[in-house]
Amino acid sequence: MAAAARPAASPSAATLLLPRLTLRLLPLLLGAALLPACAHVSAYGRSRGLDLLDTVPVSVGWGWGLSASFEATPCFRMGLGLSPVVSWRAGYEDRRLWGAWHEFEAAFPWTIWLTDISKVPPRPADANEGRLFGDGPPLMYRWQLDRDAPLGEGHHRGRWEPQTRQWGRQPPYGRETGGGFVIPAFRRRLDWHDLHLQQGDNEGLHAIAAPDRATLWTVSRDGPDEPQSWDLFQLDVFAILGVRIGFRPVEGADFLLGIIGIDISHDDLFPTLSNLPPAEG
Numbered sequence: 001m002a003a004a005a006r007p008a009a010s011p012s013a014a015t016l017l018l019p020r021l022t023l024r025l026l027p028l029l030l031g032a033a034l035l036p037a038c039a040h041v042s043a044y045g046r047s048r049g050l051d052l053l054d055t056v057p058v059s060v061g062w063g064w065g066l067s068a069s070f071e072a073t074p075c076f077r078m079g080l081g082l083s084p085v086v087s088w089r090a091g092y093e094d095r096r097l098w099g100a101w102h103e104f105e106a107a108f109p110w111t112i113w114l115t116d117i118s119k120v121p122p123r124p125a126d127a128n129e130g131r132l133f134g135d136g137p138p139l140m141y142r143w144q145l146d147r148d149a150p151l152g153e154g155h156h157r158g159r160w161e162p163q164t165r166q167w168g169r170q171p172p173y174g175r176e177t178g179g180g181f182v183i184p185a186f187r188r189r190l191d192w193h194d195l196h197l198q199q200g201d202n203e204g205l206h207a208i209a210a211p212d213r214a215t216l217w218t219v220s221r222d223g224p225d226e227p228q229s230w231d232l233f234q235l236d237v238f239a240i241l242g243v244r245i246g247f248r249p250v251e252g253a254d255f256l257l258g259i260i261g262i263d264i265s266h267d268d269l270f271p272t273l274s275n276l277p278p279a280e281g
Helices: 013-034 043-055 110-117 249-258
Strands: 058-072 077-081 085-092 098-107 140-146 165-168 173-178 186-189 191-194 215-220 233-247
Touching: 043 249, 058 098, 077 098, 077 140, 085 233, 098 110, 110 140, 233 249
Parallel strands: none
Antiparallel strands: 058 077, 058 085, 058 233, 085 098, 098 140, 140 173, 165 215, 173 186, 191 215
């Protein structure tokens, strides 16, 4: 009797989980330099580690899309994409965005129809009041979100950005960057509003901060400006898997001078002081 045909081999669990495990493990490698809780590493050592990460910021991504971009300070940002890119990223961007985060990125020509081809909401009518050049030329756009609250996808199921609603006890940290050709690029924080309060529920966060209570946040693109790296040169390539690597010469000088105790960027950490009495004996 002929042997029964064997089913086609399916991808192993390790193959499917490898991208996710990579994005989970890479942030752990940054912990020794970034977490003050690492008491065995002095403030001097952590400061030098952070200065080195500031000098050469590197991150990797996994998702979908095909795009490439280049940045030479915020005054020159150019990219070209065969599609927009959505990704999970892990690595180091700057001192506010490191570890693991989510991104949506659109390069030219998709930036021309940004709010038509994506969930990025239109900017409120008065959000650019007093801004001479508004959002600048539509050549590059990047939406970044760092979730430190329970996930809540709202309208958009799954974990891909952009999502206009988030569920949690506090809003996530999000920012957007765009423009950047002669006219300096903008970087603005995404502003999150508590729907409980907007719909007449006067229980603020102080009343719903227990673990079993949360709220629904909705985003608005009228947040304040965020600091930018004015000495950043960066290359970003993405095709299902992606890598982004940058170089900051001023931070490189800060790293080298910091070895002998000179902090030109004024970003060094200080030793943690304690008000506990010294141990007896």
